[in-house]
Amino acid sequence: MSLRIPIERHRLDNGLKVVLSPDRTVPVVAVNLWYGVGSRNEAPGKTGFAHLFEHMMFQGSAHVPKNRHFELIEKAGGTLNATTWFDRTNYFDTVPSHELDLALWLEADRMGWMLPAMSQEKLDNQRDVVKNEKRQRYDNQPYGDWAERLQKLMYPQDHPYHHTVIGSMEDIDAATLEDVEQFFKTYYIPNNAVLTVAGDFDSKDALEAVDRYFGEIASGAPIPSIPGRLDLEPKLGKTARDHVISEVPLPRLIMAFRTPPFSADDFSVSEVCQALLGMGRAARLHRRLVRERRIAKGVVSFQFPLLTGASMLLTWATGYPDTDLEALESALAEEIEGLRGAEQAEVDRAIALAETDFVHALENVASRADQLSMFELFFDDPGRVNTMLDRLRAVTVDQIRAFAGEHFGPDNRAVLAYEPAAEGDQ
Amino acid sequence: MSAFDRTFPPPSGPIRDFDFPEVDRRRLSNGLDLRVARVARLPVVSVRLFMRSGESALDVDRSGLCVLTANALDGGTRKRSGTELAESLERIGARFGANGGWEGTSASLYCLADRLAEALPLLAEAVTEPGFPEEEVARAKEQHLAGLRQRKMDPGSAAHDAALSRYFADGIPYARSDHGTEQSIGGMTADHLHGYADANYRPEDGGLIVIGDVDAAEVAELAERCFSGWTGSPASVADFEVVPAARERRVLVVHRPGSVQSEVRVGHVGTDRLTPDYFALSVANMVLGGMFTSRLNLNLRERNGFTYGVRSRFGFRSRPGPFEVATAVGNEVTPAAVREILNEVEGIASRGPTEEEVASARDFAAGIFGLQLETVGQIASRASQLVIFGLADDYYHEYRRRMREVTTEDAADAARRHMRPHEAQVVVVGDADVVGPPLEELGLGPFEVSREVRGGQPET
Numbered sequence: 069m070s071l072r073i074p075i076e077r078h079r080l081d082n083g084l085k086v087v088l089s090p091d092r093t094v095p096v097v098a099v100n101l102w103y104g105v106g107s108r109n110e111a112p113g114k115t116g117f118a119h120l121f122e123h124m125m126f127q128g129s130a131h132v133p134k135n136r137h138f139e140l141i142e143k144a145g146g147t148l149n150a151t152t153w154f155d156r157t158n159y160f161d162t163v164p165s166h167e168l169d170l171a172l173w174l175e176a177d178r179m180g181w182m183l184p185a186m187s188q189e190k191l192d193n194q195r196d197v198v199k200n201e202k203r204q205r206y207d208n209q210p211y212g213d214w215a216e217r218l219q220k221l222m223y224p225q226d227h228p229y230h231h232t233v234i235g236s237m238e239d240i241d242a243a244t245l246e247d248v249e250q251f252f253k254t255y256y257i258p259n260n261a262v263l264t265v266a267g268d269f270d271s272k273d274a275l276e277a278v279d280r281y282f283g284e285i286a287s288g289a290p291i292p293s294i295p296g297r298l299d300l301e302p303k304l305g306k307t308a309r310d311h312v313i314s315e316v317p318l319p320r321l322i323m324a325f326r327t328p329p330f331s332a333d334d335f336s337v338s339e340v341c342q343a344l345l346g347m348g349r350a351a352r353l354h355r356r357l358v359r360e361r362r363i364a365k366g367v368v369s370f371q372f373p374l375l376t377g378a379s380m381l382l383t384w385a386t387g388y389p390d391t392d393l394e395a396l397e398s399a400l401a402e403e404i405e406g407l408r409g410a411e412q413a414e415v416d417r418a419i420a421l422a423e424t425d426f427v428h429a430l431e432n433v434a435s436r437a438d439q440l441s442m443f444e445l446f447f448d449d450p451g452r453v454n455t456m457l458d459r460l461r462a463v464t465v466d467q468i469r470a471f472a473g474e475h476f477g478p479d480n481r482a483v484l485a486y487e488p489a490a491e492g493d494q
Numbered sequence: 495m496s497a498f499d500r501t502f503p504p505p506s507g508p509i510r511d512f513d514f515p516e517v518d519r520r521r522l523s524n525g526l527d528l529r530v531a532r533v534a535r536l537p538v539v540s541v542r543l544f545m546r547s548g549e550s551a552l553d554v555d556r557s558g559l560c561v562l563t564a565n566a567l568d569g570g571t572r573k574r575s576g577t578e579l580a581e582s583l584e585r586i587g588a589r590f591g592a593n594g595g596w597e598g599t600s601a602s603l604y605c606l607a608d609r610l611a612e613a614l615p616l617l618a619e620a621v622t623e624p625g626f627p628e629e630e631v632a633r634a635k636e637q638h639l640a641g642l643r644q645r646k647m648d649p650g651s652a653a654h655d656a657a658l659s660r661y662f663a664d665g666i667p668y669a670r671s672d673h674g675t676e677q678s679i680g681g682m683t684a685d686h687l688h689g690y691a692d693a694n695y696r697p698e699d700g701g702l703i704v705i706g707d708v709d710a711a712e713v714a715e716l717a718e719r720c721f722s723g724w725t726g727s728p729a730s731v732a733d734f735e736v737v738p739a740a741r742e743r744r745v746l747v748v749h750r751p752g753s754v755q756s757e758v759r760v761g762h763v764g765t766d767r768l769t770p771d772y773f774a775l776s777v778a779n780m781v782l783g784g785m786f787t788s789r790l791n792l793n794l795r796e797r798n799g800f801t802y803g804v805r806s807r808f809g810f811r812s813r814p815g816p817f818e819v820a821t822a823v824g825n826e827v828t829p830a831a832v833r834e835i836l837n838e839v840e841g842i843a844s845r846g847p848t849e850e851e852v853a854s855a856r857d858f859a860a861g862i863f864g865l866q867l868e869t870v871g872q873i874a875s876r877a878s879q880l881v882i883f884g885l886a887d888d889y890y891h892e893y894r895r896r897m898r899e900v901t902t903e904d905a906a907d908a909a910r911r912h913m914r915p916h917e918a919q920v921v922v923v924g925d926a927d928v929v930g931p932p933l934e935e936l937g938l939g940p941f942e943v944s945r946e947v948r949g950g951q952p953e954t
Contacts, residue, residue: 071536093535095510096865131501135796138786140503143854145861164861169504177500196799196824203755204802204822210647268510280498315752317647318640348589349568350580359576362633365640388640420587424605427538431869 083259097267100437105255108228116235130181165268176281221482257288267433300377407472514890518710526697539706547694550732558674560594569630618720653757698727701881743939749926756924764817774908846906
């Protein structure tokens with residue numbers, strides 16, 4: 069199966085990269101912006117700021133009062149949101165195609181003219197919202213601090229991935245309007261962004277509209293280098309451990325490995341390894357730990373594909389109330405190390421599922437646009453969308469076996485164990 | 495470049511309308527209602543097999559059996575083990591799943607269209623010839639019980655489950671979570687699952703929905719082959735009237751020591767999916783808490799910063815499900831947030847939404863409807879709703895027109911009749927020592943604290 073989605077690349081005079089991917093089959097269009105800034109750009113004492121700033125981007129701009137962005141998009145029958153991650157921040161609107169100009173105008177207004185709308189009141193309001201987001205998603209959740217703990221095990225103190233995207237309450241409290249202004253001027257510039265439009269539009273009209281709305285935004289200086297020490301040993305050099313006794317319902321063992329950066333040639337090998345472990349119910353972890361040995365209630369594997377120094381491959385197994393964490397750890401390790409004996413049949417199954425998932429991801433224009441923005445921003449090559457599957461298909465069993473031998477040993481592991489606090493310990 | 499005025503939003507372009515795809519409907523020889531729509535954007539297909547045998551039809555001793563049985567379908571068939579079933583599906587890149595719920599059981603499949611001829615027989619085999627081997631059933635049961643334990647300690651799930659028993663009278667299925675209880679699940683064996691599937695996984699009164707790059711006649715022929723010999727109707731039939739637990743406002747705090755936030759639910763018995771007020775009430779609910787720019791979200795989040803977000807919704811089921819406002823708020827602002835929620839429900843119930851709010855909400859609903867028909871899975875989900883609730887074949891063709899016809903008066907009238915702040919049950923899962931006293935001081939109604947024993951039953 070080979071699918072090719074159309075891709076056109078442009079660059080405005082101010083440096084804004086533009087990717088267009090027309091598809092007239094349904095009257096829906098996605099407008100998607102990736103800014104080259106994330107939590108890795110945060111200076112010490114400013115953790116969580118990239119995300120707090122993302123919230124401020126929804127507080128209005130020179131020609132758009134507070135709440136109006138939401139009101140206009142919702143009234144148009146559209147959806148919108150944004151997310152902040154280690155290496156980037158993305159903003160996305162999906163609207164009926166006759167409202168494409170509205171979405172472009174709104175995104176341009178905040179890229180160009182956000183600061184006049186900022187106020188202390190808005191900052192204080194969104195600071196409270198973000199603190200409640202932190203409580204809801206992390207602090208008040210069983211296992212909610214796992215990412216914070218794991219990142220500390222995996223990345224050294226002075227590395228930009230040592231701290232979480234949500235940041236610390238203290239740093240969120242300390243954020244000022246001046247920080248907002250500085251951050252905006254430094255990172256929210258057209259030459260640090262990619263704009264993708266995917267879906268139902270005419271390319272010529274869309275490009276004209278993009279130029280009309282974004283063209284006069286001034287470009288900025290090259291963005292400053294990422295703070296901290298960026299280079300990492302390819303391997304952790306040990307098994308780093310954290311054992312937590314807390315109010316969790318079931319024991320859980322999280323095991324993670326340093327893997328090559330997203331941009332490395334062998335990142336695709338890592339992706340296939342992850343699929344062999346956790347993609348589908350015939351995959352190793354589910355088959356062995358959940359179905360056959362019944363030592364885990366559930367298993368998960370996924371990647372943090374990251375640019376700076378090293379990515380992270382994660383697995384976790386959630387036990388039953390009486391599961392012994394040490395037994396869970398050796399069971400998990402055994403299956404992961406077992407990839408040194410990976411077989412062609414399981415690789416074939418993983419590729420077959422990846423093909424289905426690939427087409428599924430293309431089904432909606434929002435996810436199509438998001439991938440195009442990502443590949444343009446990170447690799448200057450949105451066409452990677454069309455070669456993604458080929459890169460996975462090219463991975464051989466020998467490569468997988470060698471990769472497993474190299475990366476999944478005890479000299480490259482972070483192990484985070486959650487043990488339920490004893491009954492009555494509350 | 496032509497001059498333009500950046501200070502105003504640009505005008506809309508010409509609308510390109512589009513319709514729900516045409517559905518080919520036919521009945522298989524065993525009575526199964528087959529609905530196929532050709533959507534050929536991409537070479538994929540989404541399948542749903544709905545069987546009307548749901549948690550609503552189970553008494554409390556057997557609660558969770560429908561959900562557990564569906565979960566255990568991945569344990570294999572009479573012809574192949576669980577692992578063999580998974581391998582057979584995944585070898586051809588097919589994603590398979592099965593879920594039980596209030597209305598019934600739904601098995602689903604997603605694969606490349608040219609794999610359907612191999613994948614559909616596997617779905618049929620999983621559902622009509624389940625094996626339920628002892629060890630797989632034991633595994634599904636352990637997983638289910640562990641899941642119940644997780645629900646108890648997850649503040650959002652705990653709040654949801656506690657709230658249901660405050661909205662619905664004892665003994666009404668909706669008063670419990672559809673996951674069952676430790677007692678009911680604990681007593682189940684492979685025989686129970688076999689018995690349940692045998693009696694209830696039946697074609698009559700259900701439906702098979704196939705949406706994607708397929709030909710209706712070919713699908714019909716394939717389905718006829720896959721499901722031949724499978725006959726009958728489900729034995730378990732829901733038979734109950736919904737009764738509210740209380741007609742007065744009451745407050746329950748479920749103690750969760752050390753919580754840094756309160757999970758708040760405010761609600762009562764709502765209405766059913768076939769209510770003639772569906773469109774008007776949906777619009778009223780969007781204004782209250784069904785979109786980002788709803789009254790609740792603009793108040794609690796964007797004005798007061800009490801929360802990351804707040805939503806209200808009607809659980810439209812074949813019988814009246816819950817109407818509920820749900821949010822998570824900081825400890826110190828918990829009483830203020832509860833007060834604001836009740837004020838907003840009171841405001842919309844007594845004075846209705848404004849003309850402008852109604853216009854925004856119905857434009858949102860009508861517009862978003864199109865956005866939600868992009869994927870074959872989304873279309874299949876919509877088509878399933880037609881089967882589950884017996885909606886007319888042209889229902890989705892009329893959907894946007896009917897949504898756009900809702901008037902301010904219609905929405906106000908629906909809000910007045912279906913949102914009743916004075917009967918609302920307030921449930922808070924949080925640190926009762928911190929948020930309990932100030933909540934009690936609000937004097938909203940009878941006040942109760944439940945001090946839960948972790949992993950066990952609540953003691954009140």
